[in-house]
Amino acid sequence: MKRSREAFVAALRSAGLRATATRLAVLAALRRQPHAGTDTVIRHVRTELGTVSTQAVYNVLAALVEVGLVRRIQPAGSVALYELRVGDNHHHVVCRKCRAVADVDCAAITRPCLTPSEAYGYLLDEAEVTYWGVCPACQAESGLIRPPGPVDEAAIHRNNPIEGGRTWPTPLPRPPVRVSPC
Ligand SMILES: [Zn+2]
Numbered sequence: 001m002k003r004s005r006e007a008f009v010a011a012l013r014s015a016g017l018r019a020t021a022t023r024l025a026v027l028a029a030l031r032r033q034p035h036a037g038t039d040t041v042i043r044h045v046r047t048e049l050g051t052v053s054t055q056a057v058y059n060v061l062a063a064l065v066e067v068g069l070v071r072r073i074q075p076a077g078s079v080a081l082y083e084l085r086v087g088d089n090h091h092h093v094v095c096r097k098c099r100a101v102a103d104v105d106c107a108a109i110t111r112p113c114l115t116p117s118e119a120y121g122y123l124l125d126e127a128e129v130t131y132w133g134v135c136p137a138c139q140a141e142s143g144l145i146r147p148p149g150p151v152d153e154a155a156i157h158r159n160n161p162i163e164g165g166r167t168w169p170t171p172l173p174r175p176p177v178r179v180s181p182c
């Protein structure tokens, strides 16, 4: 814990910020709980420091994002979430049911997602990719985890709420090839 505090002090100083108690407590909160929303950060900071105003925590988060020590993400339908893992262009997987968030590295180390098929002359520095799905805990809760052994694929799709309880459609038969007479 002591070592991480020293690292936070050094990081704040090299970003040109004084190592205030609130800034250190916000960084410690995000170390404990990555992808935390403002409410969670405030709760952690108050546990550590006692009375701290909501506005003070908002200001600290904004300043830390500004200097690049904290990354702010906002998946669709979610509040803003904050994390210490910055500058590596990693992506996120979000659970549709409980909104749990986990980090996902680029599929290839070389950030291929920063090389789109067309950049339109833009100088790109970030690709925000969000994978959506159902986390293991929510799968277990709704009986979606695959049992070991032979799998009844049709039953899995019938029980999957994301698929609306429908089974995969069977492909349509190909139309007969018509040969036009000469
Ligand atoms: Zn979930």
Ligand SMILES: [Zn+2]
Pocket: 035, 083, 085, 090, 091, 092, 102, 103
């Ligand atoms: Zn992340």
